[in-house]
Amino acid sequence: MRVPVLTYHSVNIAGNDYADNDHVALAADLRALHRGGWRIVPLAQVVAALLGEIAPAQVERAVALSFDDGAWFDWHDLDHPGCGPQRGFAGILRDFRDETGSPVHATSFVIVSPAARAVLDRTCLVGRGWWGDQWWPLAQREGIISIESHSWDHNHDTLPQTAQRDGRTGTFRSIQTWAEADAEIRVAADWLDARLAPHRASLFAFPYGESSDYLVHEYLPHHGAEHRLRAAFGTTPAPVTAQAARWNLPRYVCGQHWRSPEQFAVVLAEASP
């Protein structure tokens, strides 16, 4: 198997062109995938193939989509204060499905803590209450976007306090103890499972794409009964193969690993079997 996992950030809106707006890029990339004969499969299906639960043929010439951080731009059409009306990621997916008849699905890795999102809404967005979680159960029920964990508080450097014991924020490499991992990962899974039942959170994306040896080699592989996850994703630009590391799977990030339709074609060519 060689499955590229593509990552978009719905809050990346600095203009209305492909290079500075992930909504424009996502809409264009979906059509490029369709023209190239790629199928879009749920990320959980890629993990099932990796774990040998389904045949690799089920993810042949397929990609999976993931979104990070879980802000309202994943779901709602919103009027951006600087760049005007923006179609939400969910609407972009539905438009594509209605236009092509192709199945489409994405996984949103959300920042789980409501208190953290309330602060981030002011420090990273424009303070209009655009980081609420009201849409998460709706997305889960519609089946077009699955909700998974991007940690409790992202160990974000604009928060007054995070789960990191020494105040070393702005990186996930500093999550190096059981207590920190438990607060960032297990607590987030508990919160999601309580509110999105019968869905069970089973996937994790490292904030900033960063991990620690403790997380990848100790906590995630050996504390499964606590965190109940099946796989974790970083941001190494490579396709998921049968040999990929289950607790630090690769993903390509829009704006970081490709910035134009031409570069996107290169990503797909590299990932082609």
Ligand SMILES: [Zn+2]
């Ligand atoms: Zn993030």
